[in-house]
Amino acid sequence: MTKLIFGVVADDLTGGMETAAMLVAAGIECGFVTDPDLVGSCGDVPAILVAQKTRVIPASEAVTMTEKAARALLARGARQIFFKYCATFDSTDQGNIGPVSDLLMQLTGAEYTAFCPASPALRRTVYNGHLFLGTELISDSPKRNDPLTPMTDPDLVRVLQRQTPTRVGLLAHSQVNAGADSAGRAIAEAAARGIRYFIADTIYDRDLDTLATLTCDWKLMTGNATIVQHYPAIWKARGLIATARRPPGLRAVGGGGVVLAGSCAERTLEQLAEFEKSHPLFRIDLPNAEDVAATVGDALDWARPRLDRGPVGFATSGAPEAVKMAQQRYGREGAAQLAETILGRLAVSLRSIGVRRFVVAGGETSGAIVEHLGIRRLRVGPYGGPGIGTAVTEDEDPVALCLKSGKLGPIDLFATTLEAMLNPEAVN
Incomplete structure (x- = not known):
């Protein structure tokens, strides 16, 4: 059976479907379920995604649901767990990004992980830890009026730190721009000082490629769907998957x-x-x-x-x-x-x-x-x-x-x- 390279837990269905669609477009067959009990029935595929409605429910419930999904993926032998959330880092001071990440760190045994919500092609970027929508800070954009997850603080280091006891730091753009090896050394040095979570500055698509190279072998990575597009080429280059093949097309549906x-x-x-x-x-x-x-x-x-x-x-x-x-x-x-x-x-x-x-x-x-x-x-x-x-x-x-x-x-x-x-x- 094909080794499960990539196990994704998504905090909503729209982003989960987008993530799976990106993998499919890259020739990676991806199982998509909303019930973790069905992970075992997804067949011989290199990626499986569990999408659940956990973004705005109470944090304790989100943690419980995510744990079931992650355990199912790990039981299938997932090489890496990826926690998918929104490009605008939709959350509140109670969670759910922080509490869910804490749970996934524990389950995977990861020493540290990064947070990469950026989507440069859509002008969602992170610089000095601050999230921008185009030229506006997220706190100055219409996102400040979101009825469930208003974003009134653009500093993602502060936003995430309010959600978790785990120390949060910044992987600055100068470190990302210097390449994956240099960024890895910067993370190792910060981890030695007790920092376990890193908000990743991301301005350009090449930054996503650097971050994907950096994190490809990590037990846990988190972010928006956009960085996922950069993993398949790395998997292929490292021989983790065979040559990509076009998955079967969708059926026509009338009615x-x-x-x-x-x-x-x-x-x-x-x-x-x-x-x-x-x-x-x-x-x-x-x-x-x-x-x-x-x-x-x-x-x-x-x-x-x-x-x-x-x-x-x-x-x-x-x-x-x-x-x-x-x-x-x-x-x-x-x-x-x-x-x-x-x-x-x-x-x-x-x-x-x-x-x-x-x-x-x-x-x-x-x-x-x-x-x-x-x-x-x-x-x-x-x-x-x-x-x-x-x-x-x-x-x-x-x-x-x-x-x-x-x-x-x-x-x-x-x-x-x-x-x-x-x-x-x-x-x-």
Whole structure:
């Protein structure tokens, strides 16, 4: 059996799917499950990813769920564990990046690890330990208004240190720029002083390549999906995997198509506006949607006569003012849970009337919908660009899914992705 080179635990489904899609695009077959109990059934593959909805749940629950996933991957002989989180380091002072990393350090026996959320191609960079979105510090960007994980401190060393008793330090850009060997010596010297976690300055794609070379043999690495693209070439060069082969393509899926949007990110709002130019969109009034059954029923009644004419959309997404109103009425977590419950139950009802193609916007929303649909395993297609991960269930009555990060994707993603699901080979 092929040795499991790479075992990934992802803290949401959108980023998890994007990570798996990057590996598939590089010719690395990657098992994708949402239930750690299915890790053993993924077959003879060099990479397996367990994606779970752990980003914003209580830290103790996130640790418990992650432990089960990591133990399953380690039991399969995973050479390295990779903890995948968001490019904007989505977390709070209670976690969950710090507590989960503490658990993974213990399980893997790693001496130290690094944190690399950067995605230079998307202008998410880290310099002097500070996270930038384009030219703005993250604390000056729209991310400061995130309803669940507002980022008001750009210094990731401080952010992470508030989440963990483990000492956090900086791997400065001058050290990264000097190459993997030099960076490794800098880390070893800092580790001798008791530092175990390193925020990695990352400005350019070449920095990602350096960091991948540096960390390829580590027991534990953490970061955003982007650095994962740099590992396959290293594995091949070192003979850890055979020559890459193109994994089987995704099946074409017919049936109705829908967009389900729960993200309040500016990009998702722009994508919804573009979709609404040519497709019907049902906007759910979340501040007045406490009767879930009635809200779902109204949305389904609206959809029935329209689905035969093409894709439709549903959104609990709103501008910051609308989000604030919902949070004032239900509380921050209550508003998020209400939106996820409505869209999750709506997805189940839509599936019952023939919908088989779903584009979902938002990490938490994606997790809720996959849970409601009872999906535990997916075949992921090759990477289609930032924020685009597509997959199909492997049962007799397949469902096609695109789980989209709220902050990413081209403006016309909703309509074009639903169309592509009808004939995925045409775009792969």
